[in-house]
Amino acid sequence: MRFGLCGLMHITSGRRRRSLDSKLDKLDDWRRTHYSSDLSPQLDGKESVVFGWIASIRHQGNITFIILADKDGFMQITVKRDEVGEEFYEKVQRLGAHTSIGVKGVLRAISKAPNGVEMLPKEIKILSFATLNPPTSLYGRRLPSVDKRLEIRAVDLRRPAAQAVFKIRQEALKALRAHLIENGYHEVHTPKIISSATEGGAALFPLLYYNKEAFLTQSPQLYKEQLVMAFEKVFEIGPAFRAEQSRTLTHLSEFISVDVEEAYVDYRDSMNRLESMIREVVKEVSERCVNELKTLGYCLEMPQEFKRYSYDEVLDILSGLGYKLDWGEDLGSTHLSVLAEVNPSFYFIVDWPAQTKPFYIAPKDKYSKLSESFDLMFGSLEIASGGTRVSSRRLLEKRLKEKGLNPKSFTYHLKVFDYGMPPHSGFGLGFERLLMILTGQSNIRDVTYFPRDQRHLTP
Ligand code: ATP
Numbered sequence: 124m125r126f127g128l129c130g131l132m133h134i135t136s137g138r139r140r141r142s143l144d145s146k147l148d149k150l151d152d153w154r155r156t157h158y159s160s161d162l163s164p165q166l167d168g169k170e171s172v173v174f175g176w177i178a179s180i181r182h183q184g185n186i187t188f189i190i191l192a193d194k195d196g197f198m199q200i201t202v203k204r205d206e207v208g209e210e211f212y213e214k215v216q217r218l219g220a221h222t223s224i225g226v227k228g229v230l231r232a233i234s235k236a237p238n239g240v241e242m243l244p245k246e247i248k249i250l251s252f253a254t255l256n257p258p259t260s261l262y263g264r265r266l267p268s269v270d271k272r273l274e275i276r277a278v279d280l281r282r283p284a285a286q287a288v289f290k291i292r293q294e295a296l297k298a299l300r301a302h303l304i305e306n307g308y309h310e311v312h313t314p315k316i317i318s319s320a321t322e323g324g325a326a327l328f329p330l331l332y333y334n335k336e337a338f339l340t341q342s343p344q345l346y347k348e349q350l351v352m353a354f355e356k357v358f359e360i361g362p363a364f365r366a367e368q369s370r371t372l373t374h375l376s377e378f379i380s381v382d383v384e385e386a387y388v389d390y391r392d393s394m395n396r397l398e399s400m401i402r403e404v405v406k407e408v409s410e411r412c413v414n415e416l417k418t419l420g421y422c423l424e425m426p427q428e429f430k431r432y433s434y435d436e437v438l439d440i441l442s443g444l445g446y447k448l449d450w451g452e453d454l455g456s457t458h459l460s461v462l463a464e465v466n467p468s469f470y471f472i473v474d475w476p477a478q479t480k481p482f483y484i485a486p487k488d489k490y491s492k493l494s495e496s497f498d499l500m501f502g503s504l505e506i507a508s509g510g511t512r513v514s515s516r517r518l519l520e521k522r523l524k525e526k527g528l529n530p531k532s533f534t535y536h537l538k539v540f541d542y543g544m545p546p547h548s549g550f551g552l553g554f555e556r557l558l559m560i561l562t563g564q565s566n567i568r569d570v571t572y573f574p575r576d577q578r579h580l581t582p
């Protein structure tokens with residue numbers, strides 16, 4: 124379905140705006156009886172009240188077809204001049220796309236209309252005129268750049284593809300939460316204003332906390348570890364903030380992190396949990412979002428297993444393909460693109476050199492340079508990182524120093540370890556990254572309501 128913006132008025136003066144306001148109707152006691160998704164031919168002959176914004180309006184002789192959109196989809200209002208009378212018909216001629224209206228009328232089954240039903244109106248209320256054209260044609264065939272669309276994001280989100288993405292976001296969130304709660308995890312909320320870094324200092328956003336320097340949290344890592352002492356299995360779905368130095372398609376300055384932590388398990392259990400959680404989310408989304416996936420023209424194939432390659436194996440694969448990497452170095456974007464050709468779907472990279480991982484990740488054993496760690500990948504995109512955590516205070520202090528961090532800044536955390544910190548393991552998953560995969564979007568901004576990055580502090 125394509126929509127035009129016909130009938131939209133251009134820049135409006137204050138006087139014109141006041142005069143338009145005086146033409147608006149009041150909601151009064153009108154209340155919706157049906158959303159577009161409730162409509163079906165079985166309702167033929169029923170009275171109905173619908174609300175929404177005009178997606179398109181087309182005049183054909185003495186008939187005007189309004190395609191009305193609401194949060195669930197579209198419906199057709201067929202205005203026949205000889206049935207509604209002159210005053211009503213005149214009112215309809217003033218309407219343009221994005222105008223917000225309410226319509227009372229009778230439903231009639233008709234195969235050509237959306238949901239197999241049209242409304243023959245009896246009364247109409249104009250509730251808000253759209254007095255401006257959006258800066259770009261939102262419903263045209265060519266999608267304007269994300270930056271352009273973000274200028275008026277609230278309207279951009281009316282695009283059917285955007286609606287589909289965010290409905291999938293909602294279902295994915297529900298499925299994640301349900302999976303974790305059903306498996307005995309306790310949902311927690313940790314502070315977002317913190318006193319010290321967890322993931323390395325450079326990417327922190329500083330702020331003034333009364334008369335002290337504080338930071339926005341990069342992850343709930345240390346607090347979720349502390350919480351396993353009392354609750355054993357915890358999770359949090361909440362914002363994390365990172366002052367990313369480069370602008371990419373996969374990084375935001377504020378993203379939603381899905382964090383899971385559990386006592387008396389190690390990184391193999393965390394990988395199993397992560398894999399079953401992802402499988403569950405994919406299953407739920409594919410069952411519950413059939414129409415949305417159709418709108419996006421996208422279908423995610425799941426692999427039989429999430430393969431586990433060790434870091435050393437990855438180095439061998441890369442070297443076999445002519446890409447050399449010194450042991451201990453992190454994988455760069457070229458290496459990741461090569462790996463995506465070898466495995467374009469979900470897979471784990473495990474047993475990373477300890478030097479590439481944060482201080483709280485446990486070494487494999489006392490003298491090993493390897494760590495009990497993993498990244499979950501989808502092709503070249505990292506979705507989650509996790510591992511067995513250090514649970515000894517002495518080792519944690521040593522690791523902090525090795526990473527150039529001052530243990531004194533972490534006293535509030537370290538002292539907890541004196542009271543019997545159990546062995547524990549967990550992971551952090553980037554919710555928007557997972558959504559990119561669930562919806563087939565290549566820019567993380569397209570799965571985020573109001574993305575924050577170096578260029579966007581508004582809207
Ligand atoms: P990357 O190497 O991709 O920058 P990272 O290894 O620094 O990620 P982690 O500290 O491991 O990130 O964070 C856990 C997860 O959070 C990542 O696997 C990713 O899915 C997500 N994530 C991290 N940084 C961002 C960001 N700036 N925007 C969106 N998601 C992010």
Ligand code: MG
Binds near residue numbers: 498507508
């Ligand atoms: Mg990582």
